[in-house]
Amino acid sequence: MSEDADQAEDEPPKKSKLPLIIGLVLALAGGGGGFYATWSGMILGTESEHSDSADAEESKPNVDVAYVPVDPLVISLQPPAQAQYLRFRASLEVPTQNQAEVEKLMPRVVDVLNSYLRALEPADLEHPAILTRIRAQMLRRVQVIAGLQKVNDLLIMEFVLN
Known part of the structure; x- marks a missing residue:
């Protein structure tokens, strides 16, 4: 019996997991709070309260534009393609004062x-x-x-695979 008593005395008592759980909860709360503060603009926000009215003015469509049509293109596709041809038609949105210059560059x-x-x-x-992706590249x-x-x-008017 004395051996059983000695073994019980040698084992250290179990540590509580409460500090680990509290630390995990506080880390999650801090991370969530930091995300919200950054996302809402409270931290690292460079925009002022007056920028909302400036954004509204910038979002108005520019009415001083002209649309220059690009000649329709028919592209033959390489053999592994399911379609044989690509029909493409587009227009360029340009400021009115630049319309003549862009029309001169149309062959290029x-x-x-x-x-x-x-x-x-x-x-x-x-x-x-x-x-x-094609629109951005072109x-x-x-x-x-x-x-x-x-x-x-660049406004894509027709993009048809035949």
């Missing part, structure tokens, strides 16, 4: 768009979000040719 614009569309892989065209190429301030946007 058609060339760069044609080259870009021909370089696309057939698998790329089947991706669901390809239209957004707008960037057109802005390099015409100038950043001369072309506001």
Whole structure:
């Protein structure tokens, strides 16, 4: 019996898990509070209260624009594609004062768009979000040719795979 009593005395008592649980709850609460403070703009927020009215003014559509149509393109696709042709038609949104300059550059614009569309892989065209990516890439190429301030946007009017 004395052996059993000695073994009971040698074992240290179990430590409580309460401090660990309290620490975990406080860490989660602090992380959540920090996320909310950053997300709501209380911390690291650079916008002032007056920026809401400025944002409303900036969101108004610019009515001093013209739309320059891009000649329709028909691109033959490479053999592994399910479709044989891509029909593409677009318009460029330009400030009215730059319309004549952009119209003069239209052969270069058609060339760069044609080259870009021909370089696309057939698998790329089947991706669901390809239209957004293609639009951004083509707008960037057109802005390099015409100038950043001369072309506001590229509007895709027709994108048909036959």
